[in-house]
Amino acid sequence: xxxxxxxxxxxxxxxxxxxxxxxxxxxxxxxxxxxxxxxxxxxxxxxxxxxxxxxxxxxxxxxxxxxxxxxxxxxxxxxxxxxxxxxxxxxxxxxxxxxxxxxxxxxxxxxxxxxxxxxxxxxxxxxxxxxxxxxxxxxxxxxxxxxxxxxxxxxxxxxxxxxxxxxxxxxxxxxxxxxxxxxxxxxxxxxxxxxxxxxxxxxxxxxxxxxxxxxxxxxxxxxxxxxxxxxxxxxxxxxxxxxxxxxxxxxxxxxxxxxxxxxxxxxxxxxxxxxxxxxxxxxxxxxxxxxxxxxxxxxxxxxxxxxxxxxxxxxxxxxxxxxxxxxxxxxxxxxxxxxxxxxxxxxxxxxxxxxxxxxxxxxxxxxxxxxxxxxxxxxxxxxxxxxxxxxxxxxxxxxxxxxxxxxxxxxxxxxxxxxxxxxxxxxxxxxxxxxxxxxxxxxxxxxxxxxxxxxxxxxxxxxxxxxxxxxxxxxxxxxxxxxxxxxxxxxxxxxxxxxxxxxxxxxxxxxxxxxxxxxxxxxxxxxxxxxxxxxxxxxxxxxxxxxxxxxxxxxxxxxxxxxxxxxxxxxxxxxxxxxxxxxxxxxxxxxxxxxxxxxxxxxxxxxxxxxxxxxxxxxxxxxxxxxxxxxxxxxxxxxxxxxxxxxxxxxxxxxxxxxxxxxxxxxxxxxxxxxxxxxxxxxxxxxxxxxxxxxxxxxxxxxxxxxxxxxxxxxxxxxx
Numbered sequence: 035x036x037x038x039x040x041x042x043x044x045x046x047x048x049x050x051x052x053x054x055x056x057x058x059x060x061x062x063x064x065x066x067x068x069x070x071x072x073x074x075x076x077x078x079x080x081x082x083x084x085x086x087x088x089x090x091x092x093x094x095x096x097x098x099x100x101x102x103x104x105x106x107x108x109x110x111x112x113x114x115x116x117x118x119x120x121x122x123x124x125x126x127x128x129x130x131x132x133x134x135x136x137x138x139x140x141x142x143x144x145x146x147x148x149x150x151x152x153x154x155x156x157x158x159x160x161x162x163x164x165x166x167x168x169x170x171x172x173x174x175x176x177x178x179x180x181x182x183x184x185x186x187x188x189x190x191x192x193x194x195x196x197x198x199x200x201x202x203x204x205x206x207x208x209x210x211x212x213x214x215x216x217x218x219x220x221x222x223x224x225x226x227x228x229x230x231x232x233x234x235x236x237x238x239x240x241x242x243x244x245x246x247x248x249x250x251x252x253x254x255x256x257x258x259x260x261x262x263x264x265x266x267x268x269x270x271x272x273x274x275x276x277x278x279x280x281x282x283x284x285x286x287x288x289x290x291x292x293x294x295x296x297x298x299x300x301x302x303x304x305x306x307x308x309x310x311x312x313x314x315x316x317x318x319x320x321x322x323x324x325x326x327x328x329x330x331x332x333x334x335x336x337x338x339x340x341x342x343x344x345x346x347x348x349x350x351x352x353x354x355x356x357x358x359x360x361x362x363x364x365x366x367x368x369x370x371x372x373x374x375x376x377x378x379x380x381x382x383x384x385x386x387x388x389x390x391x392x393x394x395x396x397x398x399x400x401x402x403x404x405x406x407x408x409x410x411x412x413x414x415x416x417x418x419x420x421x422x423x424x425x426x427x428x429x430x431x432x433x434x435x436x437x438x439x440x441x442x443x444x445x446x447x448x449x450x451x452x453x454x455x456x457x458x459x460x461x462x463x464x465x466x467x468x469x470x471x472x473x474x475x476x477x478x479x480x481x482x483x484x485x486x487x488x489x490x491x492x493x494x495x496x497x498x499x500x501x502x503x504x505x506x507x508x509x510x511x512x513x514x515x516x517x518x519x520x521x522x523x524x525x526x527x528x529x530x531x532x533x534x535x536x537x538x539x540x541x542x543x544x545x546x547x548x549x550x551x552x553x554x555x556x557x558x559x560x561x562x563x564x565x566x567x568x569x570x571x572x573x574x575x576x577x578x579x580x581x582x583x584x585x586x587x588x589x590x591x592x593x594x595x596x597x598x599x600x601x602x603x604x605x606x607x608x609x610x611x612x613x614x615x616x617x618x619x620x621x622x623x624x625x626x627x628x629x630x631x632x633x634x635x636x637x638x639x640x641x642x643x644x645x646x647x648x649x650x651x652x653x654x655x656x657x658x659x660x661x662x663x664x665x666x667x668x669x670x671x672x673x674x675x676x677x678x679x680x681x682x683x684x685x686x687x688x689x690x691x692x693x694x695x696x697x698x699x700x701x702x703x704x705x706x707x708x709x710x711x712x713x714x715x716x717x718x719x720x721x722x723x724x725x726x727x728x729x730x731x732x733x734x735x736x737x738x739x740x741x742x743x744x745x746x747x748x749x750x751x752x753x754x
Contacts, residue, residue, distance in 0.1 A: 037099055038083050040114040041076045042066065045638060046604045048664065052193050058082070058099075059113070071101030074186075074193025079118025081107040106183070108144055112136055115143050127168055131157050181208055189234040198225045215240065216250040228254045243282055248290040249299075251276050256300075256313050260486040264735040265320060265456055266312035269302060303737065312737065316486065319460045323489070324741035326463040327472075327499070331367050331746070336469035337394055337444050339363045347384050355381045358502035362389070362445065365500045367472045369451075369493060372504025374521055374707040378475055381504070382449065383413045385473070390415075394444040399423045399462070401453035401483070403613075403623025405679025407652050409449050417449070419616075419623050420458055424465050426618050435465040443470055450679045451476030456487030456738070479528055480704045481731050484675045488734040496742035520685075520713040524706040527699050532719075532726050544716045549583045549691050552716045553592065556688060559714060560596050563684060570597070570610045571629070573684040575671040576705045578696040584688050589671035597670070605666055607633045611649060612669035612676070620662070625676055626651050627669050674701050677708050685709035689717025689725070698728035 039058030045068070046055035052072040060067060061081065068091070069084060076082070085103040109115045119132035134157050135143050146153055151169045154160055160168075185196035189211075200207050202221050210218050215235045219226055232251070236242055255275040259267040276287050294300045301317040303310050341363040348356060355377045361368035362385070372378055389396050398417040400406040409417035423441070425434025435441045446466055448454065451474040454462075466472065474490065482488045494501050509518055516522070519541035526533040535541060544559075546552040556575070563573055575593060580586045598608065605611060613626040628651035637646035642661040649656050649666075658666070671688075674697075685708040689697070702725055706713050715722070 035087050036083070036085055038062070038081065039067065039069065040109060040111060040117070041078050041080045041082065042117070043078070043638070044076060047075055061111075068098045069101050070098045071104075072192070073101055073104055076106070077118055078120065079109045079114040079116065081109050081114060083107060110141070112140065115141070119143075131160065134158070184208065189238070190230075191234070195226055198222050212238075216246050219250065223257065228257075242280070243286060245290055248276070248280065248282075248287055249294060251279055252287070252291055252294065253313070255279070256311070259735070260316070263482060263486055263488070263731065265316040265486045266310045266735050266737060269309045269311045272311050310735070310737070316456060317737075319456050320736065320738045320741045323456070323460050323463060323738060324745040326460075326466075327367055327742070328745040329468050330463075330466065330470070330472055331365075333366070333468040335366060335444070335471060337392075339389070339392060339394070345388070347387070351381070351384065352377060352506040352508065354503065354505045358504060359385050359388070361500065361502050362471050362473055367499055368474070369499055369501045370473065370475045370504065371478045371494065371501065373477055373479060373507075374524065375507040375509035375517070376504035377506070377508050378477075378504060379412045380508070382409075382447070382475060386413055386415055386447070389445055395442065396445040396447060397423055397441065397443045398447045398449065400449045400679060401458065402450075402679050403626040405450040405453065406623070407626070408679055408681070420462055421616060422618070422623070424461065426616070433461065433465065437464045440467040441465050441470075443467070445471045445473065447473045447475065449475050451490045452478060452480040453483055453678050454489050455483035455485035456489060456736070457485065459487070459489045477707075479700060480678065480707075481674060481700050482734060487738070488732070488736055489738065491732065492736055492738040493742070496739045496746075497748045498742045498746035520706050520709050523713070524703045527703050527706070527726050530699065530727055532723055540712050542712070542714045544714065545719045546717060548718075552584060552688060552690070556589075556686070556716055557592060557596055559686065560593055564597060568684060570670065572682060573686060574677070574680075574682040574708070575686045575688060576674055576677055576708070577671055577688045577690065578674055578701065579690065579693045580673065582690060582693065584690040586671050586673055589688065590668035593670035594668060605630060605647070605663065605668065607631075610669045611666045612672065613651070613665060614667055615665045617662070617665065620656055622651055622656060628652070628656070631655065674705055677705055681708055681710045683709070683711040684714065685712075686714045687716065689715070689722055691718055691721060694721070694724065695730070697725045698730040698732075699726050700729070700731050702726065
């Protein structure tokens, strides 16, 4: 079905996936209709020729036009020309100037402006300064629009991808794309899909056998395994993966692979008789981590710690806690680990108090804002994200504090250590003075970091650092001597078993056959808890994937519909939200969760820098501008990794029939241990049993353990 219309109003735009909701003026009937689809930002007045179909409006009566394909054209109506000139695309053109131009030059307005911008001087009240501003803006916008059109129509990039390309090299992006496309990709590898980018480049005449392309494919294969958490892979898998993708002669690929090794862009090792290949970045990072820990352990501390065994606070500690609290008194670098209920929080609070009383400068850090916030809450002392502690700069990988300008601290305490990936841990170690102590605390059985590496697991497995295990559980019930049901279930999962325990006031298992049944039962539970007075802050739904019928996106929409049945599709008053990027201006971190407390009137018409809503994030009220809200997402349902560092009264875990590769026993263990009061598990029992047998996330390929052995002696100092 074909349909044409003029952009009248952009009602909603998700800049991350280009999804747009637009109020359109029908080009033929002049009636209004709503177009939805991946169209990216559109300027008022532009004419869109669209191909799609009519679909039911999910949040009301009537129908929307779902756009599958579209083309952008200059407006061909006076109303469209006026709207375009007023859209903000051209800085300096006010509604008064736009109206004068359209009334005077009618349908020739845009062509005349392009041919002779000096006609602006004929507009009453337009002086030299205004003219120059409009002229420069109009010419820049025209060039930008041409480049954007080519990127989207010829190369088939999305709006966000096209915008990233243009921003990366404002003056010569198209020239670089033509002459050195893969260098452009390397700048933007986190924003572009390699396969789609590569196809677009090949489609524009680049040789399939070009050495630069072959090397980039090899790099892509290494990046692919890092996406699974590995810092390296076998030589054979990288080579065969590249051969399968390229479909060219083997000797060409082998030649470039050897060339990259000779140039030390890649490193090859035979650790444990495994023929492994690693990028220069991860090779250097794991080697540097081991060396910097060696230096920390060998250099004497600047300030000595005196342990007072008669301190009254120590009498409240269990034997393993008391043993662990002595760690920083005996060692410059130490690890404390234990499961839920073993007293990590109590120990941390006591330890910080003891060290501060001896006039030590202590900094407490965690990987995420959520984990840092909880650290502050339970200890009553300041705690920050690692990025905040290091002092972010305009360059994403550069910090104020580094090996040249280290932190002014005596002790660094890292909580939720399992969340730290290779590169951020290397950066943290760089910022530490060699005289400082390092205390790492966490649960080694939790899922490892989102990014590549298994730092906490590898450090413990290397046996080169003293490890203190908290083995006594403080949550044993006095009435029956048993652990809470969720902890018993979680411990069973670690051993590869799904315990058959009855549902009680701490645990409920809802076995289902299909995703549709899971969704139905989930809706019933969320509605029931809400009626019981359980707030959204007290409950949290977890799922392994963003996509699919039980993914984050779909579940957020479903749960929002339960709580706000007459609500809108976008973020609104009362919604539970999550920050998706670090924003140091607002002092909020990726993963911070809050609630929308107020929404400004007519926010849809606001300018990008105008405030549109207020959200309570933790104990603070944050005012968001229109451009900032695109960094927010609904948080009724979140992924497993987003759960770390948090606890909820009601933890609700959803297991889809598919996406098995995203889940294992450690993923499920982590989510069950997020509950403070009760855990709920939904899913097919056979699927869950398979998950419980899987150890996938703890089988990451890394070389940190081997690097630790190169630089340090095995101590076998383990305290339980």
